[in-house]
Amino acid sequence: MKADKEKRRMISRDAARRRRRVESEVFAELSRLLPLQQSVQDHLDKPSVIRLTLSYIRMHTLLKGITGKKAEASHAVKCEQVMESGEEWRGCDRGRDDEEKKTDDVEASEETNMFLRILEGFLIVLSTEGDMIYLSDNVSKYMGLTQTELMGHNIFEFTHPCDHEEIRNNLRLTAEVWCGAKRDFVMRIKGALTHRGRSSNLKSATWKVLHCQGRAKVCVAPSSVSCLLLTCQPLPLSHTLLSTHTFTSQHSMDMRFTYCDQRITLLLGYSTEELLGRSIYDLCHTLDTNCLTKNHLNLCLKSQSVSGQYRMLVRGGGYVWVESHSAVIPSVRPSKSRPGAHQPLCILCVTYVLSGVEEPSLQLSLDQTVHRYLR
């Protein structure tokens, strides 16, 4: 009895071992087909192999739509038929010689590398479910995790839970709220980088604020390939301000000025003293209230923000278009008059002036009127 059972168990174990071996072989073959470096291929675990394969296939389908390589698709089908018949097909007749293609590719490579480096961001392709189908390989510089570690995973695993709703909304392709296909939002993502820029453990990851901009690409067939193309850039805080068309300001958390550098006088006419305690909302065109509010909310919730363009009123009349890049920083010193009770947080803004003064004779706000008469 016992021997029988033993025997059966041994057979099933052997069968299992055989199955596993065959499976491993197929996985290995699949991973070798992935266009990755050998060292990477060898260390992929099985789920990752499938994830990367999926990404590869999806990207291929997506790009067919973008670059319109319809001819190539039919060609691929032909190749597949040949494959199935067991033949090997080396190279294919494409009407352009390899040399030409090679130089084109090299040029494209240089340009895209440079582009991504200067942009200081990475490219991400997101499915409507939030799967990170593709990330440019420089993502490791920003997140500390490599392209192959991330591809195929879902972005919700790596972003701050409080931002999930906003991300989900951005992923929706046909929301009435959106004007066209453009996307522009801020989100927090896990960054497994030490301050020195070395990769660290995901467990000790910190939140990194990223500014994401791009557009949605809707594919009709297959619709599952519809996705979002985004560049994600961290928002740098240390700006080099060589421009006289920029000024910095500090605000308390309710957006009242607590400090402003003198350049504002040249640009907008206000003296730095008269701005202290004033709310930024008073200084801006009413129609831009929404823009400022969104900016303010981003700051409160995510600690960094890019405002988009809005209008700041010029002392005495008119307005200028500006864009502000802001961040919440811990304020170091307690205020002198109330030691021990200090606002530990304040908002730092770098504001770029985009245009000249428009409609200088226009008095839109109470401030402008008052100042006009006082002059």
Next chain:
Amino acid sequence: MSAGGSDGTADRPADLAADGECPEQAGSSLPAAELPRKRKGDVEERSGTHGQQSVDFQMDDDLSRSEGEDQQVKMKCFREPHRQIEKRRRDKMNTLIDELAAMIPACQPMARKLDKLTVLRKAVQHLKALKVGTGSAFTDTTSKPSILSHDDLKHLLLRAVDGFLLVVSCDRAKILFISESVSKILNLSRLELTGQSLFDFIHPKDINKVKEQLSSSEYPRQCLIDAATGVQVQVDAPARPPLLSTGARRSFFCRLKHSRVVGKQDKHFLPCTSKKKDSSRYCTLHCTGYMRSCPSSQLDSECDGEMESSDLSCLVTVCRLLTPVSHQPPKELTIRPSEFVTRWAIDGKFTFVEQQATTIIGYLPQEVLGTSCYEYFHQDDLLHLADKHRQVLRSKEKIETRCYKFKTKYGSYVSLQSQWFSFTNPWTKEVEFIVSSNQVISGPGHTKDEEAGNSKALQEDTKQIPIIPGLSSGLGTMIYAGSIGTQIANELMDSYRMNSSPSSGACSPFGPAQEKCPVVSPLTSTSASSREEASGSSSQSQCDSRTAAGASSATSESLAAVSRININPIQGETSQLDLDLVPGLSSFSSDEAAMAVIMSLLETDVNMGQSGDFEDLHWPF
């Protein structure tokens, strides 16, 4: 102790091994001798029952996992969660396989679900076919393999970013290189632009700005912001090594000419100051990049016969078209002439009046600014509008008024209808002002009789005391129009005060409630590092009342409500201040908001700027 046994079906060994993650089990030749005596006894006992193999496997697993921990405890702890972990792994794998099957054409028409191995095999075939189809990018073994060919990546980038790469020389802003994508944005070809001076294409008012950015060494001071303290640090060149890289960074906005194209291009651009005679249109770009020195041998020196210095400075930037964020209406789509927007303080005094208002109400903005809106409301509407005023201060929604009459400069009345919305500061949760979006219902031309009748009626009525519920109207009290607004505002202030309590979470849980309110005394010292809050202007009469007030009457819905400010689509919207749901801003109570900020600060990597290391970048020209 009790762990094991019952789940030892024949499946078990296969399960453990199925995902291939466990080390190969040696089967029954387990080193049972390694187990502590006690355990061994158990095993032997259980071996009489079914499932001995599985127990062996299980324990072996645990042995290999636990490093010297008490195995018995481990066994107990791991059994349940381990099964869960295994199950999850299996499920995940199955999901992945299903997804894979969905993507492979060869797997599609199958009637029944394919097994794992078959799907994998089909995937292999598919990949082989794809590789063949795409040609040289993959057959070329010398180049580093990547998921996408560079050409493909380029196309993707083009889609995602409305921008182009630009390299200009610093001395004369000669365009040394510009990427193809420029044609998409400026409608000018790469050929037209390369070799030209950038200044020919920049908006005249931005020329100085760009000149400034290009001149690097001449500019004496570099201003950096120390992110830790928020203080501006002025660094004289040469900068210290750690700052050197950020010193080379440039970021600016400028307007570039683009050639006219009929169609939707125009909508995207910000208003420009070009006169009608100037047929150029400009688009605003955000340019970010670095200063680099590049060997002049790589430049096309045929154009100029001069001797260049051996190392030329140039600026390498990515120029990106500014996203017309959908809540930012381009000038071309401003509201129709029969509408205008105003802003008032909470007591009803105008603090902002749009220029269109003049065509409707006759007054110039400066003539009404500072006056109370109640002075312009018709007698008959006072009750209704005061009521709405009260409502809007307490509501997070847009309040729509009925049609009412507004006195114009000439004494006649124009019929308006308005939507009012109170703006609440996201941080303090207090109402700061009211925005009013006003539409004309019928033209300002009433009949002559009506006009005469109206103005006459007004003169008589001002002698009467309009009875407005809730407002103190003692006998003989003359309520002037303006004071109605003030009264309503005061009501609000009172309610703030009454609702304040220490526990109702002021936005600054770090200090007493008054922290967030502006201190009344104006600041005389203006030290750069001062973080004092000075008083607001006189129009902000609520400042005083707020000093005592603690938290506002807002509840945890307030932040969510405020977030219901729309980033609205432009088409078909009459008012730019439409107030529908903003996708995705979650609701927080003020406490949570404050904590969220602190937590995110503690956890967020404050981006200290990127180091621009471009040694290995090959110049594309």
